[in-house]
Amino acid sequence: MPLIETATERLLLRAWRDSDLPALAALNADVEVMRHFPSPLDAEQSAQMLARMREHLDEHGFGFWALQRRDSGELIGVTGLARVSFAAPFVPAVEIGWRLARAHWRQGYAREAACAALAVAFEQLGLDQVVSFTVPANLPSQAVMRSIGMQRDEAGDFLHPKLPDGHPLQPHVLYRIRRAQWEAQR
Secondary structure: OOOOEOOOOOOEEEEEOOHHHHHHHHHHHHOOOOOOOOOOOOOOHHHHHHHHHHHHHHOOOOOEEEEEEEEEEEEEEEEEEEOOOOOOOOOOEEEEEEEEEEOOOOOOOOHHHHHHHHHHHHHHHOOEEEEEEEEOOOOOHHHHHHHOOOOEEHHOEEEEOOOOOOOOOOOOOOOOOOHHHHHOOO
């Protein structure tokens, strides 16, 4: 598939480069950034994550892009779309997600990048729906989901199958947005 990249007024959502690994590793090593994940990632785990994201981009033409500020060229995080890779009642599905460096929180970057990713999902990929999910305690991420028009699907809440039974982060909330909803809010 041809690679899709996109941009906003302040951001580039682009393919990954080898030179992005140190910034990605720093992001994934930040305990506060990773507080809603099982643990921070070390440099090798970040390298494996980068390889998986590149593979998804190569295979599907879309994925989790490197999120770069246009003014400074700084890599500030990850935002994008990916096919959900585990079994759940709402799968098959494409998810939208983001992870930003702490210095760039509360500046509207996550929402801005997510809106650009939704435009790719509905305008270029022709998807009918996009989902997102997180742990119940991740209120900032849920606020971004709502701000881009996603609605909570309480009946779709689930236990993440990649976490062991009883793990405190296993319960997840599910949000959805359908193409018609997205078009109506534009």
